[in-house]
Amino acid sequence: QLECILYRAQDLTTDEDPGDLAELKNGPYSLHKPGPALARAGLSYVLELKVHAKQVGIIGLGRLPDGWHFSTEDLQLLSALAGYAAIALDNASLYRSVESKALEMARLKAYADNIIESINVAVAVLDQDGCITSCNRAFEELYDISRAQVIGTRVEDILPASVIAAIRGIAGKKDWDIQSPVDIFKQHLQTRAARKLIVNLSVIPLRPAIMPNPGSLMVLEDITERVQLEDQLLQAEKLSAIGLLAAGIAHEVNTPITGISSYTQMLLKETPDSDKRKPILQKIEKQTFRAAEIVNGLLNFSRLTGSEFTELDINHVIKESLSLLSHQFESNHIKVESQLDFSLPPVYGNMGKLQQVFVNLFLNARDAMPSGGELIVQTGMEESMVIIDISDTGVGIPQENLKKIFDPFFTTKRPGKGTGLGLAVTYGIIQEHGGGIFVDSNSGKGTRFRLKLPTRLQ
Template identity: 30%
Template sequence: MTTRVLPVLVTMLAALAALFLIGGRLLERDREALFDRFAKERKTGMEEAARGVQLEVADIGDDLELASTLLQKAETTELAERELHAIATIKREYLVMYARLGDGPTTRVTAFDAPPGVDALASDTLERMLIAARAAPGTLQVSAASSTHGPAAWYRVFARRPRDHGPTVAVVVDMAVVLGRIKLSRDATARLAVIDGGGRSAAVSDPKLARHASSASSLSHLVMEARRGASSVTTVGAAFASELGLPDATAVAIAVPLVVEMDSPWALLVVASTIAIQTQERTVVRRILVGGALVLVLLLSASAYVIRNSYRARALREQVRNAERLAHLTEKAEKILDHIPSGVLALSEDRRVTAVNRWLAERLGDDIVGRTFEQAFRTARIDDLAIVRDLVDRALATREPQSLRHEHIDLLGFEASLHVHAVPLAHKISDVSVLLVLDDLTEMRRIEQRLLHSEKLVTAGQLAAGIAHEVGTPLNVARGRVELTLSHLGNEHDETPNQQVAIEQIDRVTRLLQQLLDYVRPAPASFRDIELGGTLHAVTDLLAAQATKQQVALSVDVGPSLPTLRADPDQVQQIIINLVLNAIDACSRGGRVWLRARAREGGLVVEIEDDGQGIPREIQKQVFDPFFTTKKRGQGTGLGLWVVAQLVRAQSAEIELDSTPGQGTTARVVWQVT
C-alpha cells in the first residue's frame, strides 16, 4: 500500500511543485505587466490632470479676451469697473483685475473676497504685464511669482491684449485655488506635490513628499525632468511609501510637466501605492493554492476550473473597459449638453423634470428638477404653455419627434422666437421618456433685421446721392436767375427781401442735398452755438403758409433760461422742419401742432406734438426706415423721417417717438449738453 501510495504522493508533490513553479513565474510576469499598466494608467491620469490645469490657464486667457471685448463696449468707467467686478466675482481664483486702453487711465478692481494687501503686492507685476501684453497682441503673458514665501508665492499675473487692439487686461490669479481642483489630490492611496519653476511647493502638496522632492533623491531627478518638459516614472520602496503615510507596499513615482509659466514648466509629482495590485496578487496566490489542492484531488476538474476562471477574468476586464468607456461617453455627452446654446429638459412619463442642462437652468432655476412641467415653466403664459404641452403629448403618443418652428412664445419669462422640439426616446432610459429641446433664435432674428435695415440704408443713400446730383443743377440755375432778378431790382425795391428769402431757401436746399451726399461721402458738420427758441420761431414763420393752407394752428413754447446748443444750425432746422411737416400732415382741419423747447437734466429737448390720428403700434418701429410712408401713392416719398434720423445721429443726439392711435404723436429730440 505504501509502495503504491508513495509514487502517487511523489507524483502529486511533483505536480504541486511544478504548479507552484509555473504559478510563481506566471505571477512574476503578471506582476510586471500589472505594474506597467498601473504606472501607465496613473501617468495618463496625471497628464489629463495637467491638461485640465492648462485648460484652466487657457480659460483665463479667454476670460481676459472676453473682458477686453466687454470693456470695449462699455460707455463709462463705471460700467467698465462693473464688468470687471462681475468677472472677478464669478471666478474665486481671480483677485485683482487691471484694464487699460492704449496710454489711457487704468481701470482697477479688486475681488470682494481677495486677501488684504494683494493689490499693493501685485501692482508692480500687473503694470509690467500690461506693458508686456500690449507689446505682443494676441499672446497670453504669464508672470513669475510675486513673492517667495507665503500664499503670495502662488499668485501669478496673466495679461492679454486682443489682436483687434482692444483694451489690455491683466488679472492676479491664485494658482493655489486652481491647483486645488486637481482630482488626484483627493486620492487616499496617493500623495501629490506641485513644484513651480522656482522650486516652491503648492499648498495642495503633501509636506513630506514636497520635502523629499526638493532634496537630493531620485524624486528630485523626476522633478527636474518634468521641469524640462519630459514625463518620467520610477518605483520606490515600501519603507519610503510608509514614511509618506501610504500602505506598506511598493509605490510608483510619476512626474509630468505642468505648463503654466512661459519660462519653464512646473512639475506635477505623484507617489501612488500599489497595494491594490499586491492585494490582487494575494488573491491570485490563494486561487492557485485552491487550484493546486483541487488538482491533487482531481486534475481535470482543477484544469477546467482554471480555464473557466481565465475566461471569467477576461470577461471581467472587458466589462471594466466597457464601463470606463461608457462613463467617458456619458461624461462627454453631459459636457456637450451643458455647453450647447440651447435648452434641454428631460421629462418622465408623468411629465416631471428629471434633468436640465446649464443653459435652461440659468433661465428657469436649478430647483426645477423633480417639479412638474407646469411648475418648471411657472412664468410662462398659459396659452404658450398649453401649446408646448400638446407638443409633448403628441410626441409621446406617436413616438415620433414633434417640432414647433419660429414660434413667438413666452416660456422663459419673456417673449422669444423659439424652435421647440419634443423628442421621445425609443427605449426609455431610467426616468427619462422624452427630451424637450428649446432653440432661442431671438438674437438671430434681431441680426437679420439689422442686416435688412442696413441694406435699406445703403439703398437709400445711393438713391439720395442720385437725387442730389440731378436736383443740384436746376437749383444752381434757379439761384442764378434769382440773383439776376435781384441785381435788376436793386436793394431799395419792395421785392428785394422776398428775392433774398428765395436765395436763402435755395441755399438751404443745396446744403440739404450736400448732406444727403455726405451720407454716402460723410463730411464733418459745421457746429456753432445756436438759440433753439429762435430756430423754432424761424421754422414757424417758414411753415406758416403751409399750416394755414391745411387749417392747422402752430404754437411755440420756449422754456425760460434755455442754454445755447452747439450744433449745425442747418441740420437742426431741417430736423424740426421735417418733424413739423409730418405733424401738419397728420392733423385734420382745425388741428394743432405744438413746438416746444426746454431744458432737461444734462440736455436740451425739442418736442413736436400734434393732435392728429397717431401711428398704429405695429408700424411705429418702421417709421424711420427709408421709403416707408403711410401716405397715399404720390403724396410722400418715405424719406422725411429717415433724413431726420440720419441728421439726429450726425448731431450725436437721440430721437424718441410716443404715439397713441386716435390721440396724436409726440416726436422728441434730445441733445446732451456738457
C-alpha cells in the first residue's frame, strides 16, 4: 500500500515557477529535506535516480495512508530499487532516441531512393565486386529487365561482354574497385528484349564517406533518337551537296546520251538482220538506255522533276506498286503478304514519288531474296504518323553497311546491276514529305524498312 508517484525529470521541470524549475532540476534532493516545490507536491522524501552520475529522474515519497512516514527498511529497499529504475528509465530514453534516429535514417533513405527512382536516366548501384545492389525504374525500362532479375546479379552477367571490356579498358582494372569516373559514348547495346539501343554509359565511383569501399554508380542514358537525328542531319547535308553536283552533271550528260541513243536507233533501222554489226549496235542501244536510266535517277534525286502534293490513300499507292511488280515477285518465288490498315487517314504527298519509294524498296527486297522468300507490307498509325513497314526474309544488311546504304552510289550489287541511287532517292523523297525512314536488319535473317509519313504537310 505504498503511495508512490514516479516522475521523469523532464516532466517535473515543466513547472512554470523558475524557482521550482531550478529546484527540480538541480535539487537539493536530500532524503529528508525536500525543497519547497516537492514539499508542496506533498512529497517528504526524495530519492535521486542516477546513471553514471547523470540524473534521469527522482523518486518522491509522500506519507503512508495512515499518515506515518516510511520506515528505514522501506527506504533502504526503495533506494536499492532506485538503481534499477534509473537504468530502466535511461534505457527507455536511449531506445526512444535510437528509434527516432532510425526513423530519420529511413526517411533520408526513402528520399534518396525517390530521387534515383524518378530521374529518367537508368541507374544501377554496384558494390566493389561488381554485384548490382539496386537499380531504378528507368534501368528496368531501358534494359527490358525486371529489378528482381538485376539485383544480386553480377554486372558481367547482365551487360554484353563488349561493354564490360570497354569499361575495363578505360578503368584499366580487372575488378570493380574503380577510382575515377569512366565515360563511354555512343555505345551500341542490345537489350534483353533484343531492342537495339545507343547509350552513353558512365561508371562513377561512390565516395568512401562512411564505408571504406562503397562501390560505384552505373548510369546509362538512351541517346538512340538523338544519334538518329544527328545521322539524318548529316545525311541531309550530304544529299544536298551531292544533289547539286548530280543535277549539273545529269543535265550535261543527258544531251549527248539522247544523241547517241537516237543515232544508234536510226542506224539499227537501216541495218539488215544479216549484218554482223547489228548485235553491236543493239549492245550500244542497250547501254544508252542504261545510261539514260542512271541520268534519270540522278535527276530524280536532285528533285528537278515537278512535285505536286495532294491528299492520297497510301494503301492504294502500295497496292498499285505491288501490282506493278507482281510478275517479278512471282518469277522470283517471293510470297507477298500485305496487312493494310484501311482506317488510315490520307497522307499528304506526291503519288508518283511515293510510288517510286515503294518500287525502290520492293526491288531491293526482291534482290535480297534471290532464292525466294517473303515480303510483308504493313500499314498502321503511330503518334499521328502513318507507319509503313516493309519486311523481307532476305540476306540482310551487315552492321557496317547500315550507315552507308542511304549514301548515293553505295551498292553491293555487281556492276551493271545496281547504281546505288535507289535508297538515296527514297531518302530524299521521304525527307521532302516531312517523314522519316528507318532500317533494322539482321544479317542472314532479313531486313525491315519503316517509313513514317505525316498525315498533313507540317
